[in-house]
Structure formats: C-alpha cells, structure tokens
Amino acid sequence: MPIAVHLLGLGIFAQGTSEFMLAGLLPNVATDLGVSIPDAGLLVSAFAIGMVVGAPVLAVGTLRLPRRTALIAFQLVFVAGHVVGALAPGYGVLFATRVVSAFAYAGFWAVAAATAVGLVAPDAKGKALSIVGTGLTLATIVGVPAGTVLSQHVGWRAAFWAVVALTVVSLLALLAVLPAGRTGQEAPASPRRELTALARPALWVSYLVTTLSFGAAIVTFSYLTPVLTEVSGLPAGLVPAVLALYGVGGLLGMTLGGRTADRHPLRTLFLGVGGLTAASALLALTAAHLAVTIALVFVLGLTGYVTNPVVQSRVFAIAPDAPTLAPAVNTSAFNVGITLTPMLGGLTIDAGYGFTSVAWVGAAVGAAALAAALWAATLQRHAKSRTVTARTPVTSGSPTAGDRPDALAAVD
Incomplete structure (x- = not known):
C-alpha cells in the first residue's frame, strides 16, 4: 500500500479528532465563554452541518485543481480555522470557525478518498479506503480522549492547538509524498460528467445505505455514557475504558471490512448491518446487565464499522466517472446519519422511554438499512442481467468477474 494512503489516514485522524x-470539551468551553451547555452543544451541530454542505460544494469547486493542491488548500483552511478558534474571544467567533473548519474537512475527506482510490489497483480500493477511514476510528480511540485530558489539565484551547500541530505534520508529509500536478490516473476534470453521473438511481440508494447504516451505529454510541452509568451501573471513572473498547471493536471492524469489501461487498454489508441491528436490540433488552452490556459495546463497534469500507468503495464502482463528486456526496450522507439519528434518540429519551430506547432506535434504523441494502442488491442484479444480455452472444459462456464493467465489480 503506498505511503501516501497512510498519510491521508493521518490527515483524517488529525481533523477527525477535532x-x-x-x-469532551463542552463543559470547559461553556464555562470559559459564558454560555450554557446546550448552546455549547450547538458547536457540534455546526460542524456536522458544515460537513454535509461542504463536501459536495468544495468537491465541485476544486474539481479542476490537482488533488494534491486541493488537499493542501483544505488543510491550510482547516489549520487557519483552528488557530482562530483557539484564540476566539467569544462564542460567535468559535461557532463560525467550526463551520469553516468543517467545510475544509469535508472537502479533504472527499478528495482524500478519490486520491487513495487513484493510487491503488482496482481490486484494492476497499482496502485503501479502510486505511484512510481508520484515521477516523483512531481519532475516537486516541484523539478524543487525549483532547479531553488536555482540556481538563491545560484548557480546551490547548486541544485546538494540538489539532493544529498534528494537521500541519500531515500537511507537510502529504506535500512531500504526493506528486505535483495531475497523475496519470487522474482523468481530466469534467464537472458536467460528474454531475451527470449523480443521476443514477443506484447511487442514491447507495447513499441511503450509507446514511442508515452509519446512523444506526452512531445513535447508540452517542448515548453510551448515560446508558452505561444510569442503566448498567458502570462507575463513571470506567466509562473512558469502555468507550475505548468500542473504538477497538471499530478498528477491528474497519480492518476486516477493508479485507472483504472488494471481494464480497454485499455479503460484508448484510452481515455487518445485520449484526449491528441484532446487537442494538440485545443491548436494549439486556442493558441492566453490566457484563453483557460491555461485551455488546465491543460488538457494536465491530459491526458498526465493518461496513464502512464497503459503503465508501461502492460509490466508486457505481459511478467511476464521478471519482470526486460521488464520494463527496457520500461524505454528506455519513453526516446526515450522524446528525439525524442522535436527534431521534434524543426525542425518545425526552418522550420518557429511557436511555435504552436509543438502542431500539438503532435497531429500527438498522432494519431500514438492511431493507435499503436489499434494494441496492436488487438494482445491481438487474443491472448485471441487462449488461450480460447486451454484451454476451448466445453461444458464449457467462462473463467472468474480470469481464464485468466497473459498475458491477462490487457485486458479490
């Protein structure tokens, strides 16, 4: 695997930590800036909204730039946003920097995915994307706890400066290893071609799978702390260790998914989402039993992230002529799930159904993701049938996997 792919993962780690x-910084931020915890919490929503909007907008806006130039530009904006954020005199300035930083991070994500895929062979796309995505998993395991510790001992602004330093390291490394200009694998940019590719129904079904599958994973994770302390009886001091266990499961799931995404994408998708749905339902039923809950936390991380390489690589297979915009919209789809499903979980808690109700929300969204995956499989099967009929003479045998077009390469 090219070193540049790993360095792209480092960039995601730095920015994903933010x-x-x-x-983990909300209490200190709220106290320092003189705002309420809910108001400070809106900074999280600001970042998510910036991610949803920024990915496709910046993907189109920088389409004619060499990918190296776009990646470095996004990181420079991200660094500038965090420098201003670390020095922010008030809530309004910090809020604005979160939106700007999220825009830049979304653009980096989209172009990083396209760059990683362009650096490897066609049968290694899923593995490359899993390495890039592992940066985000490591951010939850290492980056987030480290930021919380810095906030507690030095102040929340120190966590912002740490993100700046790490992003600068990633920027300089990418500047050194990525070739300047367009590589041989980068086709001439065509905004019209990329926008036309988005009209494919199968692509939007894939985006739906992304939103639902990751939403099902994130909704329970978002409320794990109160589930563990208020329902399962875990001492508050042990919560970081259990959350780290979730991250370990996620890292393992990302690794396994990267190994199977290219060979068995749909099988990986169905097994991962099916396991996540079952684990969410079991957690809702058994959350009062601490040992069972801890085991299920690991399973939730494993099953929640094993599908990540699949939902990322499928958009390249479905829309190979939109290598930048297709993954950019997929990045938005991830963040729609991140934004909406925790809101649904919060509504069930506010309605008086208790903290375990979020696990039922996860199970329900997971069931919807399974239905969407079945829809995607049906569309691909029909596409394969039409292609075989159009391309294969009556006297010939069935086409091999190597004979299939890119849009069908992701079919098991």
Missing part, C-alpha cells in the same frame, strides 16, 4: 473531541 470533529468528535468537542463532546
């Missing part, structure tokens, strides 16, 4: 670390 995406999630604010959850």
